[in-house]
Amino acid sequence: MNLKSLIPFGHERSNIETNHVTPFVSLQQEIDRIFDEFGRGFTSLPSIAGGHGLVPRMDVSETDKTIEATIELPGLEEKDVEINFVDDVLSIRGEKKSEKEEKDKNYHLVERRYGAFARSVTLPTGTDPASIEATIDKGILKITVQKPAAKVAQKIEVKTAA
Numbered sequence: 001m002n003l004k005s006l007i008p009f010g011h012e013r014s015n016i017e018t019n020h021v022t023p024f025v026s027l028q029q030e031i032d033r034i035f036d037e038f039g040r041g042f043t044s045l046p047s048i049a050g051g052h053g054l055v056p057r058m059d060v061s062e063t064d065k066t067i068e069a070t071i072e073l074p075g076l077e078e079k080d081v082e083i084n085f086v087d088d089v090l091s092i093r094g095e096k097k098s099e100k101e102e103k104d105k106n107y108h109l110v111e112r113r114y115g116a117f118a119r120s121v122t123l124p125t126g127t128d129p130a131s132i133e134a135t136i137d138k139g140i141l142k143i144t145v146q147k148p149a150a151k152v153a154q155k156i157e158v159k160t161a162a
Contacts, residue, residue: 056117067145069121074139081141085129090143093118124148 058071071092073081081094095116102109123145131146 055119058119058121060121065147067123067147069141069143069145071119071141071143072139073136073141076136076139076141078136081134081136083132083134083143085123085127085132088123088125088127089120090123090132090145091118091120092141092143126151 056072058069060067060069062068069090073094075098076094076096080096081092084091084093093116095114097114098112100109100111124147126148127145128148132143133145134141134143136142
């Protein structure tokens with residue numbers, strides 16, 4: 001992720017002599033590094049509603065027989081997640097909506113949080129949709145896909161034309 005620096009003179013240093021490092025240049029480099037590290041793992045993605053949402057972290061691993069995807073979805077339940085499989089692409093979509101209201105003698109507090117996300121993974125050609133299993137537990141979605149059987153090359157005999 002490329003975030004602009006907070007220092008007013010930016011990355012263009014044509015007016016600054018670069019033979020020596022000033023404390024401000026060092027500070028700018030450190031701030032840039034911190035923002036770059038903070039932004040890793042998050043991607044902006046337009047949601048269905050036209051806004052921007054964060055894409056959840058996903059780990060994909062593979063064994064001889066299966067492909068497993070683990071997606072972090074804190075606070076979501078099975079009713080909040082939709083999984084589709086079309087043209088060898090597994091798509092995971094979801095939306096989190098939460099509303100909290102507190103009333104007291106001296107105050108009235110209403111908090112609303114919402115957001116949508118989407119992730120997609122291309123699976124091997126020939127994947128059987130019936131072999132895809134998904135479970136969610138404590139905000140961790142686990143999807144297990146059985147790999148399609150490996151195709152074996154067949155030798156074709158060449159005959160002379162008659």
